[in-house]
Amino acid sequence: MGRRVLITGGAGFIGSHTCLVLLEAGYDLLVLDNFSNSSPEALTRVAAISSVSLNSTRLQIEHGDIRNPHTLDQLFSDAAANDRPFDAVIHFAGLKAVGESFQKPLLYWDVNVSGSRTLLAAMEAHACCTLVFSSSATVYGFPKDVPIPESAPIQPINPYGFSKAAVEQMLADLNASAPNTWRIACLRYFNPVGAHPSGQIGEDPLGFPNNLFPFVSQVAVGRRDQLQVFGSDWPTHDGTGVRDYIHVMDLADGHKAALDSLLKEGPQHLICNLGSGAGKSVLDVVNAYAAASGQNIPYALVDRRPGDAAITIADPTRAANTLSWRTKRTLSDICRDGWTWQQANPMGYRESA
Numbered sequence: 001m002g003r004r005v006l007i008t009g010g011a012g013f014i015g016s017h018t019c020l021v022l023l024e025a026g027y028d029l030l031v032l033d034n035f036s037n038s039s040p041e042a043l044t045r046v047a048a049i050s051s052v053s054l055n056s057t058r059l060q061i062e063h064g065d066i067r068n069p070h071t072l073d074q075l076f077s078d079a080a081a082n083d084r085p086f087d088a089v090i091h092f093a094g095l096k097a098v099g100e101s102f103q104k105p106l107l108y109w110d111v112n113v114s115g116s117r118t119l120l121a122a123m124e125a126h127a128c129c130t131l132v133f134s135s136s137a138t139v140y141g142f143p144k145d146v147p148i149p150e151s152a153p154i155q156p157i158n159p160y161g162f163s164k165a166a167v168e169q170m171l172a173d174l175n176a177s178a179p180n181t182w183r184i185a186c187l188r189y190f191n192p193v194g195a196h197p198s199g200q201i202g203e204d205p206l207g208f209p210n211n212l213f214p215f216v217s218q219v220a221v222g223r224r225d226q227l228q229v230f231g232s233d234w235p236t237h238d239g240t241g242v243r244d245y246i247h248v249m250d251l252a253d254g255h256k257a258a259l260d261s262l263l264k265e266g267p268q269h270l271i272c273n274l275g276s277g278a279g280k281s282v283l284d285v286v287n288a289y290a291a292a293s294g295q296n297i298p299y300a301l302v303d304r305r306p307g308d309a310a311i312t313i314a315d316p317t318r319a320a321n322t323l324s325w326r327t328k329r330t331l332s333d334i335c336r337d338g339w340t341w342q343q344a345n346p347m348g349y350r351e352s353a
């Protein structure tokens with residue numbers, strides 16, 4: 001039997017791609033998700049791509065909420081009773097929309113912070129002390145220097161970022177309370193985009209997309225008329241904002257690398273950027289997507305979006321040194337795979353769900 005991992009939020013964008021990579025690597029998975037921002041169809045497709053049976057020992061699904069201590073206690077107790085305890089947890093479940101976090105801060109503290117606390121309490125109670133946590137480059141706020149090393153100050157600028165920083169601090173405190181017990185990897189993602197090359201799974205935002213990449217995809221497929229480019233007077237090579245876009249399959253590989261390392265190397269508290277180290281502007285993305293899709297992507301240059309940084313780029317050195325992980329896929333791979341997904345599923349999972 002393979003190692004067994006509890007994946008919270010495993011039906012979501014990054015979770016579903018990571019499930020695929022872990023199943024293909026031989027891990028057995030139990031996904032806990034409340035489907036507040038995802039569809040069970042994503043996991044049906046993950047099972048199909050990896051040729052495992054849904055709800056077999058390889059891939060189980062539990063519809064539940066990380067904030068419910070009884071649900072978590074039951075999962076860990078059942079796992080132990082069946083002699084299949086969890087070797088580790090990968091914790092994706094959470095809310096991620098920066099704008100919404102200003103409107104509903106208590107919800108963000110509840111799901112992201114209280115939910116993580118409830119999960120950690122269950123892990124502690126059941127002596128499961130290996131965790132990979134989804135953090136974010138958002139914790140750096142407006143970075144002073146780019147590329148951004150992990151040693152840069154943590155200074156969030158929105159409630160979402162504060163919620164991630166709070167969980168990072170909770171993990172540091174927990175680790176300090178029980179030295180040589182916990183195996184923790186906090187992964188600070190930069191901008192995850194793209195899709196599995198099969199076009200079967202990908203990003204499926206509910207409603208109006210806040211992020212650049214899904215918006216560009218929806219313009220290309222004809223769901224939206226034009227992109228608004230937020231600012232053309234940034235101090236960048238073409239005046240538009242620069243980000244470090246990372247193919248979601250590279251990110252999924254990064255989770256496998258972190259999990260393998262924690263299970264192999266023993267107690268530690270690793271904090272690691274996951275990014276490519278390369279910056280691309282909004283117009284770079286538009287041009288690459290137009291080239292990959294063969295579609296015209298109309299856009300209008302408009303005012304800056306409040307709260308945006310000019311440039312965020314990861315310093316990915318630590319991930320290379322500690323996890324032997326680096327990105328392999330290019331912006332053109334990202335656009336090609338994103339377009340394959342968008343074309344095959346113009347309305348996301350909804351049509352087939």
Ligand code: NAD
Pocket residue numbers: 008009010011012013014015032033034035036037038039064065066067091092093094095096111115134135136137189190191192
């Ligand atoms: P997503 O919304 O697609 O996935 C999150 C999943 O968690 C969804 O399936 C959702 O239904 C589930 N979920 C939410 N609240 C839950 C709860 N209370 N109980 C159980 N399940 C719950 O988001 P994603 O892009 O896959 O992001 C995964 C993680 O990575 C999140 O924690 C996010 O904050 C973090 N992150 C994402 C990005 C990004 O740009 N996508 C960047 C940095 C960090």
Ligand code: UDP
Pocket residue numbers: 191210211212213215227228229230231240241242243282305308
């Ligand atoms: N952006 C844009 N139009 C959009 C969405 C985003 O011009 O409709 C820009 C945004 O200003 C930033 C970049 O695209 O420079 C990436 O934005 P996204 O929201 O995807 O990521 P984040 O800013 O959270 O890193």
